[in-house]
Amino acid sequence: GENVEQHPSTLSVQEGDSAVIKCTYSDSASNYFPWYKQELGKGPQLIIDIRSNVGEKKDQRIAVTLNKTAKHFSLHITETQPEDSAVYFCAASNTGANNLFFGTGTRLTVIP
C-alpha cells in the first residue's frame, strides 16, 4: 500500500518568514495530494490540494508543488502569521481507491 513520509516533524519560524513542509509518497498510482491544517481541539481542515496533472497550485499565501518523477510534494507558506501555528498533514490517494494515506504531521510554530 501507499506510504507517506513527512518532514520536518516540528518547524519554528519567525513571523513574516516562509515555511516549507515536504512529503514523499511511494505509490506511483497516487494522483491526489491534499494538505490539512489541524488546530488544537479541532478536526483537520483542508487548506489546499493538487492533482497529478499539475505541478503547482497557489492560493494567496499558500502554495503546493508536486514532482511526480521524484514522488514528492511540498507545502509553502509565505509571510507566516501567528494564526498559521498548527499541525499540518499531507496526504496521498488514488482516486480509484478513495482512501487517504496521511503523513505523520508537522507542528508549525510561528513566533511573533
Place this chain on the structure above:
Amino acid sequence: SAVISQKPSRDICQRGTSLTIQCQVDSQVTMMFWYRQQPGQSLTLIATANQGSEATYESGFVIDKFPISRPNLTFSTLTVSNMSPEDSSIYLCSSGPGGETQYFGPGTRLLVL
C-alpha cells in the same frame, strides 16, 4: 464543501463499556469514513461506511470492536465496544463529494479510564 458535525464532542468512559459516536453531514454524500487519531499522532483509517451494505474495515480493525451503521446518505455511527484505556483517542468522521476530497468533522475526544 460539506459541513460535518459529530456528537458527542468528548466523553470520559469506564473500561468495559461502549460508546456510540454520531456523524451528520449537511448534504448527501456517497462516501463516509471513520478515522482514529491517537494522541499526538497521525490519522489512521478505521473503515469506510457504505450506505446499504456492511462497512469496509482496514487491517487491524474489526466489526466486533468498531461496529458501524450507515442508514442513509447523510448519517453514520461508530461504536467503540468493550473499551479499554488503549481506545483513548480522537475519533474523526469524514466525507467527500464522491471523489477523493474529504472534509472532516470536529472529532470526538474519548478518554477511557
